[in-house]
Amino acid sequence: MKRPNILLITTDQHRGDCLGFAGRRVKTPHIDELARTGTHFSSCITPNLVCQPSRASILTGLLPLTHGVRDNGIDLDERTGEAGFAGSLSAAGYATGFIGKAHFSTHHTFARTGRPECQHTEAGLGPDWSGPYMGFGHVELVVEGHNYWLPTPPPGGLHHSRWHYGDGLGEMRNRLYQTDLGPPSGAPQTFHSALPVAWHNSTWIGDRTIDYLRAHRDEPFCLWASFPDPHHPFDCPEPWSRLHHPDDVDLPRHRTTDYDRRPWWHRASMESRPVGSAEVQALRQNFSRIPTQPDAQLRNIIANYYGMISLVDHQVGRILKALHEYGLDEDTLVVFTSDHGEWLGDHGLMLKGPMAYEGLLRVAMVARGPGVRAGAQVRDPVSTLDLAATMVDYANAAALGPQHGRSLRPLLEGADAGRDYALSEWDVAASRCGVELKLRTVRTRDWKLTHELGSGAGEMYNLADDPEEMDNLFDDPGYALRRRELLDMLSERPADQMPRRLPASGVA
Numbered sequence: 005m006k007r008p009n010i011l012l013i014t015t016d017q018h019r020g021d022c023l024g025f026a027g028r029r030v031k032t033p034h035i036d037e038l039a040r041t042g043t044h045f046s047s048c049i050t051p052n053l054v055c056q057p058s059r060a061s062i063l064t065g066l067l068p069l070t071h072g073v074r075d076n077g078i079d080l081d082e083r084t085g086e087a088g089f090a091g092s093l094s095a096a097g098y099a100t101g102f103i104g105k106a107h108f109s110t111h112h113t114f115a116r117t118g119r120p121e122c123q124h125t126e127a128g129l130g131p132d133w134s135g136p137y138m139g140f141g142h143v144e145l146v147v148e149g150h151n152y153w154l155p156t157p158p159p160g161g162l163h164h165s166r167w168h169y170g171d172g173l174g175e176m177r178n179r180l181y182q183t184d185l186g187p188p189s190g191a192p193q194t195f196h197s198a199l200p201v202a203w204h205n206s207t208w209i210g211d212r213t214i215d216y217l218r219a220h221r222d223e224p225f226c227l228w229a230s231f232p233d234p235h236h237p238f239d240c241p242e243p244w245s246r247l248h249h250p251d252d253v254d255l256p257r258h259r260t261t262d263y264d265r266r267p268w269w270h271r272a273s274m275e276s277r278p279v280g281s282a283e284v285q286a287l288r289q290n291f292s293r294i295p296t297q298p299d300a301q302l303r304n305i306i307a308n309y310y311g312m313i314s315l316v317d318h319q320v321g322r323i324l325k326a327l328h329e330y331g332l333d334e335d336t337l338v339v340f341t342s343d344h345g346e347w348l349g350d351h352g353l354m355l356k357g358p359m360a361y362e363g364l365l366r367v368a369m370v371a372r373g374p375g376v377r378a379g380a381q382v383r384d385p386v387s388t389l390d391l392a393a394t395m396v397d398y399a400n401a402a403a404l405g406p407q408h409g410r411s412l413r414p415l416l417e418g419a420d421a422g423r424d425y426a427l428s429e430w431d432v433a434a435s436r437c438g439v440e441l442k443l444r445t446v447r448t449r450d451w452k453l454t455h456e457l458g459s460g461a462g463e464m465y466n467l468a469d470d471p472e473e474m475d476n477l478f479d480d481p482g483y484a485l486r487r488r489e490l491l492d493m494l495s496e497r498p499a500d501q502m503p504r505r506l507p508a509s510g511v512a
Contacts, residue, residue: 008374009336010093010226010395011217013323014062015316016055016105016149017235017356018342020048020366022313028254030310031247034321035340035370042338042372043380043416049365049426049447050344051389053356055107056080056512057430058343058388063088063108063138065392065407067429069501074431076512079109079119082138087405089392091139093226096401101216102140104209104230105149112287113510120162121147122509127159131166140228144212149205149232151239152193152291154178164208177203185242191301192294193237194308196245201315204241206231210319214326221330226395229323234312234346236294236355238305241315248310250303258472261296261352265476266359267454267461269441273358276438284435287511292436294354302349309348337373337398341388351473358432360445360454361473365428373398376416384423385447386412408498424448425493433508446493453478453490464490 022028025036025044051061057068060080064071065088073080085091085108090100109119116124120137126147135143144163147156155165157174168174177199184195201207213229220227233240263271278288297305320340327333345364347353356364367388372378390409396402397411414421425448432441442457450468455461464478464487477483 006335007224007399009224009332010098010398011323011327011336011338012226012228012391012395013320013338013340014228014230015234015313015342016230016232017344017346018313018367019345019348019363020342020368021363022310022348023368026368029248029252031314032317034317034324038320038324038338038340038372039370041378042370043377043382045369045382045386045412045415047383047385047447047449048341048367048369049385049387049428050367051387051428052430053344053358053360053364053428054430055343056110059107060085061389062343062391063090064405065089065389065403065409067389067408067427067497069429069431070408070498072502072506074505075433075436075508077110077435077508077510078506079117079509080138081506084405085138088139089395090226090228092396092401092404093399094139094141095404096399097224098399098401099142099220099223099225100140101142101220101225101227102135102137102230103144103212103216103227105146105232106138106143106230108138110510110512111147112512117509121145123156123160126156126162129162134163142216146205146209146232150235150237151181152237154181164205167208168203181239189301189304189308191238191297191305193239194301194305195239196308197239197241199241201241201244204315206233206315206319210322213323217323217326217330217332221332224399226399231316231319233316234309238308238312240308240311244311244315245308246311247314248307250300250307253303253306253310255299255302255306256349256351258474259296259299259302259349259352265474267456267463267476267478268459269439269456269461270359272439273432273437273441274353278436278438279434284511288436292355296352297349297354305354306348309346335374337371337376339369339371339391341369341391342367343388357437358430358441358443360428360443360452362452362467362471365445365447365452371412371416377418380418382415383449384415385426385449386415386423387426387428389426406500427494427497429497435508444494444497446490448490448493451486451490453487453494455491455494
């Protein structure tokens with residue numbers, strides 16, 4: 005079979021159930037169509053619960069403690085990154101591109117690191133720089149992309165920032181972005197932005213992706229298009245921010261904190277003061293934490309979050325239409341997924357942190373392409389960790405580095421190649437939530453266990469009977485055998501962890 009083109013589309017902080025076809029009342033017609041004409045993995049998890057480690061795992065196919073990015077603020081070693089799927093496909097003759105939010109390296113650094121994503125390095129790269137970076141031959145980056153921090157003005161900033169300010173209208177765009185068209189939501193980090201959609205970074209990524217497809221339609225390509233939304237702040241522009249009425253959104257059934265029935269670190273990680281400088285503490289307290297919200301405010305957050313997703317879905321539709329117009333859709337493997345999810349009010353929690361509830365751990369993964377079954381669902385537990393091996397497989401390339409992931413191609417094409425479990429891991433720094441944790445999670449079709457190695461505490465849920473994760477069975481003697489089976493799965497992790505921790509280069 006002819007080697008296919010590969011198009012990976014990702015979102016940021018996007019729950020696996022927040023797509024129309026997945027059951028919630030969010031309008032995503034184009035991704036729904038992708039699922040109808042392709043295969044949906046309904047038990048796909050992230051290898052880590054926050055951005056930088058999970059993105060490094062997608063690229064390299066390695067678990068976080070092996071590639072070394074154990075938390076945000078730690079840079080992926082460039083040699084490890086270059087041996088990931090992009091470098092492997094580049095070596096196999098593919099044109100490789102990255103457009104959007106990379107976050108393989110830290111932006112808010114303590115000092116100059118020399119990385120293109122570093123806030124102290126951007127200005128020195130020059131206007132013509134477009135890679136290579138982490139194995140990708142061509143890159144066009146949105147640094148961060150969450151407008152809590154506005155695009156970096158000249159002489160700093162990279163591709164999106166240069167476009168943002170390039171016509172002299174950047175400051176006007178900033179003012180419009182920060183204008184709340186109201187009425188006030190009453191919820192933190194949530195408003196109807198006055199920024200016109202044509203100037204939104206989701207639109208920019210859609211535009212640049214289509215341009216890349218046009219330019220490379222006559223050669224095999226592998227492109228990663230990475231949208232920063234629906235990551236907070238919840239700042240969707242009109243009219244998308246009003247596409248879902250707050251009265252019509254899905255509220256979690258259990259939306260109050262219930263720390264007394266959880267392991268000790270649930271309360272400790274939410275109530276302890278982050279460790280570090282004043283800058284670190286301010287970021288973690290004011291940006292990374294949102295307290296439990298009353299129903300009215302939570303509805304406003306969810307409606308805005310849905311709008312952000314629908315705006316991305318619109319760009320996905322434009323990209324898929326371009327594939328068709330350029331005669332590429334029959335020869336292109338398209339994969340849609342996210343780096344991690346979002347609590348979105350589950351158990352009274354917002355955003356993300358060291359509690360591996362399904363809303364945060366599970367992400368959507370949908371694939372369509374040559375040989376991929378249409379309208380199929382795979383319930384076996386898989387991981388975004390498997391994407392690197394999958395792309396190397398479809399490209400008939402040689403992996404330049406070791407991989408923990410396994411190709412999803414047999415599952416996509418209907419072979420009898422079941423999976424028993426998938427793993428996620430996180431060594432949480434005290435700078436994030438005030439306590440250090442060593443979390444190891446295993447997910448099967450119907451069960452999930454998280455073990456905190458430092459204390460031995462844990463949680464275990466029967467997802468088939470208890471999908472809302474209310475009853476922690478970890479210490480229940482009646483489930484001791486099940487706990488042992490799941491712990492044994494954790495112990496099967498390859499013993500190739502990085503012997504020394506990589507130092508933090510910044511905050512995020």
